Amino acid sequence: MDQKFIRSGHDSCVYIKQLSDEEFVYLLIYVDDMLIAAKSMTEINKIKEALSTCFEMKDMGAASRILGIDIIRDKKVPYSSAIGSVMYAMVGTRTDVAQAIGVLSRFMGRPGKIHWIAVKWLLIYLKGSTDLNLVFTREKDFRVQGFSDSDYAADLDRRRSTTGYVFTVGGNTLSWKSNLQSIMALSTTEAEYVALTEAVKEALWIQGLLTEMGFKQEKITLWCDSQSAISLSKNNTFH
Numbered sequence: 001m002d003q004k005f006i007r008s009g010h011d012s013c014v015y016i017k018q019l020s021d022e023e024f025v026y027l028l029i030y031v032d033d034m035l036i037a038a039k040s041m042t043e044i045n046k047i048k049e050a051l052s053t054c055f056e057m058k059d060m061g062a063a064s065r066i067l068g069i070d071i072i073r074d075k076k077v078p079y080s081s082a083i084g085s086v087m088y089a090m091v092g093t094r095t096d097v098a099q100a101i102g103v104l105s106r107f108m109g110r111p112g113k114i115h116w117i118a119v120k121w122l123l124i125y126l127k128g129s130t131d132l133n134l135v136f137t138r139e140k141d142f143r144v145q146g147f148s149d150s151d152y153a154a155d156l157d158r159r160r161s162t163t164g165y166v167f168t169v170g171g172n173t174l175s176w177k178s179n180l181q182s183i184m185a186l187s188t189t190e191a192e193y194v195a196l197t198e199a200v201k202e203a204l205w206i207q208g209l210l211t212e213m214g215f216k217q218e219k220i221t222l223w224c225d226s227q228s229a230i231s232l233s234k235n236n237t238f239h
Helices: 041-054 079-092 095-107 113-128 188-212 227-234
Strands: 014-018 024-030 033-038 144-155 160-169 172-180 221-224
Touching: 024 041, 033 041, 079 095, 079 113, 095 113, 095 160, 095 172, 144 172, 144 188, 160 188, 172 188, 188 221, 188 227
Parallel strands: 144 221
Antiparallel strands: 014 024, 024 033, 144 160, 160 172
């Protein structure tokens, strides 16, 4: 039987088969114990079938014990479910965790141990702050105000910036958002301008909705802490 395995020159119990530049199959043998490791389960089954035709062997399934060492797998943490549950709370009332959810959501496809630890810390924080509430009061000055900000190149992996805004109506928090920008801003000014643009879209939606409900807003005040972004928004040459 020739499966094109090559014995390791550093460990005689290790056999290696290269399938491509990035894909390998590892065969580990010690006396009568054997482990097969590979990315593809199909390839593992092929090796098992080939070996069973030449040797008397028993397939024990996924490895649970080798050389007196117990193997425990703990990969299937409820990361997506936890994020989804907290996200529901964030959309409804918990403005304080919007940025944290925005960061943790980036790793939904392949969360690591450190991301799961971060989720647990977030859950601990929520459990300890269940008495926090959004308070709505009746103000004489029924006007809409928005506050826009950005975090330039906050995503260290892709150099993307974060957009954040919050709107109040009559002093009451009504709408908020924190998410990764879809483009890579080249400067703090551009990142702030992109965030300001998203906030203006939300302002126009709120203005239209309130007008339909009989609370017409002649203008909406939108605050931004970037003088360069404000100057850019006022210069018609760049539009």
